Amino acid sequence: xxxxxxxxxxxDVVKTYSNGHEALRGVSLDVSRSEVVGIVGxxxxxxxxxxxxxxxxxxxxxxSIALDGEIITVPGTSWPAIRAKVGMVFQKYxxxxxxxxxxxxxxxxTKVAKVSKAEARSRALALLERVGxxxxxxxxxxxxxxxxxxxxxxxxxLMMEPEVLLLDEITASLDPEMVREVLDVVLGLARDGxxxxxxxxxxxFARAIADRIIFMDEGKIVEVAPPSRFFTAPExxxxxxxxxxxxxxxxxxxxE
Amino acid sequence: xxxxxxxxxxxxxARAAWLTLWVGLTGIVCAVVVGLACAVVQHFRxxxxxxxxxxxxxxxxxxxxxxxxxxxxxxxxxLGIVLSSATCAIVGLAFLGGSYMAEAIRSGLEAxxxxxxxxxxxxxxxxxxxxxxxxxxxxxxxxxxxxxxxIIFLIKETSVVSIVALPDLMYVAKDLIGTDYxxxxxxxxxxxxxxxxxxxxxxxxxxxxxxxxYAAFGS
Ligand SMILES: Nc1ncnc2c1ncn2[C@@H]1O[C@H](COP(=O)(O)OP(=O)(O)OP(=O)(O)O)[C@@H](O)[C@H]1O
Ligand SMILES: [Mg+2]
Numbered sequence: 001x002x003x004x005x006x007x008x009x010x011x012d013v014v015k016t017y018s019n020g021h022e023a024l025r026g027v028s029l030d031v032s033r034s035e036v037v038g039i040v041g042x043x044x045x046x047x048x049x050x051x052x053x054x055x056x057x058x059x060x061x062x063x064s065i066a067l068d069g070e071i072i073t074v075p076g077t078s079w080p081a082i083r084a085k086v087g088m089v090f091q092k093y094x095x096x097x098x099x100x101x102x103x104x105x106x107x108x109x110t111k112v113a114k115v116s117k118a119e120a121r122s123r124a125l126a127l128l129e130r131v132g133x134x135x136x137x138x139x140x141x142x143x144x145x146x147x148x149x150x151x152x153x154x155x156x157x158l159m160m161e162p163e164v165l166l167l168d169e170i171t172a173s174l175d176p177e178m179v180r181e182v183l184d185v186v187l188g189l190a191r192d193g194x195x196x197x198x199x200x201x202x203x204x205f206a207r208a209i210a211d212r213i214i215f216m217d218e219g220k221i222v223e224v225a226p227p228s229r230f231f232t233a234p235e236x237x238x239x240x241x242x243x244x245x246x247x248x249x250x251x252x253x254x255x256e
Numbered sequence: 257x258x259x260x261x262x263x264x265x266x267x268x269x270a271r272a273a274w275l276t277l278w279v280g281l282t283g284i285v286c287a288v289v290v291g292l293a294c295a296v297v298q299h300f301r302x303x304x305x306x307x308x309x310x311x312x313x314x315x316x317x318x319x320x321x322x323x324x325x326x327x328x329x330x331x332x333x334x335l336g337i338v339l340s341s342a343t344c345a346i347v348g349l350a351f352l353g354g355s356y357m358a359e360a361i362r363s364g365l366e367a368x369x370x371x372x373x374x375x376x377x378x379x380x381x382x383x384x385x386x387x388x389x390x391x392x393x394x395x396x397x398x399x400x401x402x403x404x405x406x407i408i409f410l411i412k413e414t415s416v417v418s419i420v421a422l423p424d425l426m427y428v429a430k431d432l433i434g435t436d437y438x439x440x441x442x443x444x445x446x447x448x449x450x451x452x453x454x455x456x457x458x459x460x461x462x463x464x465x466x467x468x469x470y471a472a473f474g475s
Contacts, residue, residue, distance in 0.1 A: 055378055057374060057377065057378065079377075080377075080380045080381065080382045081380070083377065083378055083379065083380040084379070084380030086378075087378075087379075088375075088378040090371060090374065090375060090378075092371050094369070094371040094372060094374065094375040096372065096375075096376075096389075096390055097394070097472060097473055098393050098394055098397070098471060098472040098473075107376075107379070107381070107389060107390075108379035108380055108381060111381065111385050111389065112379070112380045112381055112382075112385070113380075142473075153375075156379065157378075157379070160379060160380060
């Protein structure tokens, strides 16, 4: 990390939902440029909530969040401007069904970033090419497979040239045979130096892509470790327990 | 039934039908505008305006159109506001239809998957841009069935606007029955003209519904 300002910095972030549920109970995390952070933990531990606080989809009740050293969790922040710099991809892809692939890709650049249509189009085509979907620009989302839709959703986020990408279980709704094509795109981004916070249940993927693993439980970060150590010798009993559930599943599969 | 009489009345009814259609469609367009504004206010829970909209919707839904028209035509002049028959009819339809359209659009807005606005906001779109380019087009498609039902309902409701002395189909029919006692001919033409207006709208609406739905969701 050195002397550089972290790209994303969370300090003692507290998120309490309106029903009183404390989803984040003092979370601190610095992510440096080009770093890939894998966030894992049991269901309901606050992983999605954590990602959603970074682009302000969830307002926080305590602590602070900074982007490139600038605190964004202050009154008067222009969230649309922040969100243009922070890309997010969701589990259900959520492409806009009434727009073509190209329409999905052009919306934010032309309406928000005010990029010319021609420029946005050529950027879109270049990115589609990269994810192997150049010939699908004029198709509607429903004409694509789940894996193809998710690749388009990634491209849609990239269209704004974000400084950080937040990926929330982007393969969780996909049929197994489509997981690979989506993860390959993300691996490519990591190689190009994209800063990413990745929530995933694909442990092999987390191990392969992450520079650092964050293990969360009950709204707190319980363990931070490089993947090689986390997946072979986790320190906290909670993390050991959590990883055991995965090994058990694997053993179970072999039996079948 | 005397066929020559039908021929004689035809132009009168045609003119009245045109008026009915014109007042009806103008009223509907106004109702859509009112409904859209109300639905957006409710969707965004705009403080104060929201209470106003709720009050309007209750008032509009719980008073008959005849009463609303009476108020516009006979009540407002007492306050120094005199509206023509046609204006009364259009304002009345917009007042009545606005709340129905608001309800249709609001339920459409609520039916749009939350992930749609979440991903639009995440891309940096403002709430206004998200509504306009992402949520509203889908909401309208989802609201189409309610929308077209409302349109047909409102055209039918135009049959009461004759009470503000607007020479629409109903007015002409009543007039002819009262003066010439040619009840059968007048009634035949009345029903025929309402069918001529409403059937194409009903059929067209069904087609449009499917088309819009397909454009938005492909099913
Ligand atoms: N809008 C909400 N209102 C109230 N509570 C919520 C809301 N969203 C999430 N929660 C609660 O906050 C906690 C954290 O939720 P979150 O979605 O961040 O978990 P997660 O780690 O992403 O889980 P999963 O792996 O199942 O996606 C959960 O207990 C959840 O029930
Ligand atoms: Mg989650």
